Amino acid sequence: xxxxxxxxxxxxxxxxxxxxxxxxxxxxxxxxxxxxxxxxxxxxxxxxxxxxxxxxxxxxxxxxxxxxxxxxxxxxxxxxxxxxxxxxxxxxxxxxxxxxxxxxxxxxxxxxxxxxxxxxxxxxxxxxxxxxxxxxxxxxxxxxxxxxxxxxxxxxxxxxxxxxxxxxxxxxxxxxxxxxxxxxxxxxxxxxxxxxxxxxxxxxxxxxxxxxxxxxxxxxxxxxxxxxxxxxxxxxxxxxxxxxxxxxxxxxxxxxxxxxxxxxxxxxxxxxxxxxxxxxxxxxxxxxxxxxxxxxxxxxxxxxxxxxxxxxxxxxxxxxxxxxxxxxx
Amino acid sequence: xxxxxxxxxxxxxxxxxxxxxxxxxxxxxxxxxxxxxxxxxxxxxxxxxxxxxxxxxxxxxxxxxxxxxxxxxxxxxxxxxxxxxxxxxxxxxxxxxxxxxxxxxxxxxxxxxxxxxxxxxxxxxxxxxxxxxxxxxxxxxxxxxxxxxxxxxxxxxxxxxxxxxxxxxxxxxxxxxxxxxxxxxxxxxxxxxxxxxxxxxxxxxxxxxxxxxxxxxxxxxxxxxxxxxxxxxxxxxxxxxxxxxxxxxxxxxxxxxxxxxxxxxxxxxxxxxxxxxxxxxxxxxxxxxxxxxxxxxxxxxxxxxxxxxxxxxxxx
Numbered sequence: 196x197x198x199x200x201x202x203x204x205x206x207x208x209x210x211x212x213x214x215x216x217x218x219x220x221x222x223x224x225x226x227x228x229x230x231x232x233x234x235x236x237x238x239x240x241x242x243x244x245x246x247x248x249x250x251x252x253x254x255x256x257x258x259x260x261x262x263x264x265x266x267x268x269x270x271x272x273x274x275x276x277x278x279x280x281x282x283x284x285x286x287x288x289x290x291x292x293x294x295x296x297x298x299x300x301x302x303x304x305x306x307x308x309x310x311x312x313x314x315x316x317x318x319x320x321x322x323x324x325x326x327x328x329x330x331x332x333x334x335x336x337x338x339x340x341x342x343x344x345x346x347x348x349x350x351x352x353x354x355x356x357x358x359x360x361x362x363x364x365x366x367x368x369x370x371x372x373x374x375x376x377x378x379x380x381x382x383x384x385x386x387x388x389x390x391x392x393x394x395x396x397x398x399x400x401x402x403x404x405x406x407x408x409x410x411x412x413x414x415x416x417x418x419x420x421x422x423x424x425x426x427x428x429x430x431x432x433x434x435x436x437x438x439x440x441x442x443x444x445x446x447x448x449x450x451x452x453x454x455x456x457x458x459x460x461x462x463x464x465x466x467x468x469x470x471x472x473x474x475x476x477x478x479x480x481x482x483x484x485x486x487x488x489x490x491x492x493x494x495x496x497x498x499x500x501x502x503x504x505x506x507x508x509x510x511x512x513x514x515x516x517x518x519x520x521x522x523x524x
Numbered sequence: 525x526x527x528x529x530x531x532x533x534x535x536x537x538x539x540x541x542x543x544x545x546x547x548x549x550x551x552x553x554x555x556x557x558x559x560x561x562x563x564x565x566x567x568x569x570x571x572x573x574x575x576x577x578x579x580x581x582x583x584x585x586x587x588x589x590x591x592x593x594x595x596x597x598x599x600x601x602x603x604x605x606x607x608x609x610x611x612x613x614x615x616x617x618x619x620x621x622x623x624x625x626x627x628x629x630x631x632x633x634x635x636x637x638x639x640x641x642x643x644x645x646x647x648x649x650x651x652x653x654x655x656x657x658x659x660x661x662x663x664x665x666x667x668x669x670x671x672x673x674x675x676x677x678x679x680x681x682x683x684x685x686x687x688x689x690x691x692x693x694x695x696x697x698x699x700x701x702x703x704x705x706x707x708x709x710x711x712x713x714x715x716x717x718x719x720x721x722x723x724x725x726x727x728x729x730x731x732x733x734x735x736x737x738x739x740x741x742x743x744x745x746x747x748x749x750x751x752x753x754x755x756x757x758x759x760x761x762x763x764x765x766x767x768x769x770x771x772x773x774x775x776x777x778x779x780x781x782x783x784x785x786x787x788x789x790x791x792x793x794x795x796x797x798x799x800x801x802x803x804x805x806x807x808x809x810x811x812x813x814x815x816x817x818x819x820x821x822x823x824x825x826x827x828x829x830x831x832x833x834x835x836x837x838x839x840x
Contacts, residue, residue, distance in 0.1 A: 472719060492733070515805070
C-alpha cells in the first residue's frame with residue numbers, strides 16, 4: 196500500500212531524478228568524446244618527480260577496472276598519471292599509437308585484457324605493467340612486461356585450504372601442460388604442508404570427464420586451478436560440478452564465478468591489492484630498482500565460503516574460520 | 525558561410541535557453557519541495573513498516589580503519605546473531621571515517637565501538653560536549669593493550685628499499701612506523717613502499733612468499749601464522765615492536781539510563797555465550813572491561829531505580 200508519506204517521497208525522488216537528467220542534458224555539449232588530439236585526463240599524487248605514467252583502462256564502466264585504476268593512482272607517489280579509457284574505442288591500437296606518438300611516458304600501466312592486448316601489439320619501448328588480466332600467462336615471457344597474476348599463488352591457496360579444513364589431506368587437481376610449473380610448485384607446497392596432491396595431467400578435452408570419477412573417489416577435495424585446456428568448456432565444468440556434488444566432494448576454486456555452480460569455497464585475489472602491487476612495481480621500475488620477478492602473485496586474499504555446502508557435506512571447519520572469511524553464502 | 529553562422533547562432537541560443545530552462549526547473553523543484561512534505565504530514569503516525577522497525581533498533585556503530593571493510597557483512601551477521609536474540613539492537617559497521625564522525629555527533633541513544641587511538645584523537649576531549657560515556661575497554665587474553673610488530677625474513681634490510689605489507693590505513697601504518705623508528709624523517713616515511721593488504725595474515729604471507737620484505741602485524745597475527753604454516757613461521761623474525769597500544773573501546777551516547785544499563789548488561793554477557801564470544805573474536809577481543817566511572821553511574825542508576833520501586837529487588 197502506498198501511503199501519503201511514501202507518495203510524497205516517491206514524487207520527491209522522481210522530481211530530483213528528472214531535474215538531474217534535465218540539467219545534465221542542458222549542460223552536455225555534443226563533442227565530449229576523447230580523441231587522440233585531446234589531452235588525456237591527468238592526475239597527480241605527492242611531490243612531482245617529473246615522471247609520467249600512462250594508465251590504460253580497458254573499460255572504466257566496469258567496476259573492478261575502476262577500482263584497479265583508483266587504487267593504482269592513489270598508491271603512486273610523486274608521479275603524473277595520464278589516463279585513457281578504451282571503453283568505446285573500436286580501434287584501440289590506432290588510438291593508443293596516436294597517444295604514444297604525442298607523449299612520452301616512463302611506464303605504461305594496463306588494466307584488463309583489451310588494454311594489454313592493444314599495447315602488446317604496439318609493443319612500445321617502455322616498461323609495461325599490468326593487472327586484472329585473466330590470460331596474463333601469455334605475457335609472462337615478454338621482455339619489459341611486468342604484471343600481477345590474477346590468481347593467488349598455489350602455495351597461498353593450499354595454505355588456506357589446510358587452515359580451514361582440518362581433516363582434508365588428499366587434494367585432487369586437473370591440469371594441462373600450460374600449468375606444469377604451477378603444479379610442481381604446488382607439489383612442493385603440499386609436501387611442506389603435509390598434504391597429498393593428486394594431480395591428473397590432461398592432454399585432450401574428453402579426458403576430464405573420463406578421469407573425473409576415479410579422481411573424485413580418491414580425494415577429500417577437488418581444487419580447481421585456472422587452466423584453459425583442462426577447463427575448456429562450460430559443459431565440462433558443469434558436468435564436473437555435478438559429479439563432485441553426487442560424490443559429495445567439495446570444490447575449492449580460484450574465481451568467485453564458480454560459487455554459483457556449487458563450489459564450497461573461492462580463494463580469490465583481492466583486486467585493490469593487485470593494483471597497489473602494480474603501483475609499487477611501477478615505482479621500482481621508475482627508480483630502476485632491481486626486481487626479483489617480472490610476475491608477482493597477489494598479496495591480498497578474498498575468501499568466500501558457502502556455509503550451506505559445508506553443512507550439507509558435513510565438513511569439519513576450523514573453529515576460528517570466521518576471522519578470515521570475507522563473504523559467507 | 526551565412527548558413528554556418530546561422531547554425532552557430534541558433535546552437536548558441538539553444539544552449540543558452542536550455543541552461544536557463546535547467547536553472548528555472550531546479551528553482552521550481554526547490555520551491556515545490558516543501559509542499560510534498562506537507563502532503564506527507566498526515567501519514568506520519570501510521571503503523572511502522574519493516575524498514576521503520578529496523579530503524580527503531582538501538583544501533584551499535586562500529587568503525588576501525590585497521591579492519592578490512594570487505595568483511596563488514598560477516599561482522600554484521602555475526603554480531604546481529606547475538607544481538608537480535610536479546611532485544612531490539614543492531615550492529616552497524618561503518619566504512620567511512622567522515623560518516624562515522626557524523627554519526628557520533630548526530631545520533632542519540634546509540635553505542636559506538638572504535639579503536640582507542642581514534643577515540644582519543646577525535647572525541648575524548650569533547651566527550652561531555654557530545655554526551656559520550658566511555659563504557660568499556662576491549663580485552664584479549666586478560667590484557668587491554670597489544671603491540672604492533674615489524675616482521676621480516678632477514679634482519680639486515682634497508683627500510684627505504686623494501687616493501688612493507690600491512691592491513692589498515694597507510695597513515696596509521698606510518699604513525700606506527702614512526703613510533704618504532706623515531707629516527708625516520710617525514711620525508712623518509714613518505715618514501716616508504718607500504719603495501720596495504722586486506723588482512724593481517726595476508727601481510728605475513730606476503731613476507732613468507734616473497735611478495736614483500738616486511739610485514740607490520742601483531743602477536744595474534746604471528747601466532748595464527750604459526751598454526752597456518754610452520755615452515756614460513758620458523759623463518760620469520762621480529763625486527764621491532766611498537767609501544768603498547770590500547771584495544772578498542774565501546775562508547776555510549778544516551779541520556780537514557782535504562783537503555784545504557786540494558787546495553788551494558790548485554791555487553792558484559794557477551795563472553796558467556798558462544799555467539800557473543802564469536803562476535804567479539806571478530807574484533808580481536810574476548811571480553812569487555814567496564815570502565816570505573818561508567819560502572820559507578822550505572823550502579824547509581826540501578827540503586828535509584830530500586831529505591832523508586834520500593835526497595836525491592838526487581839530484575840525484570
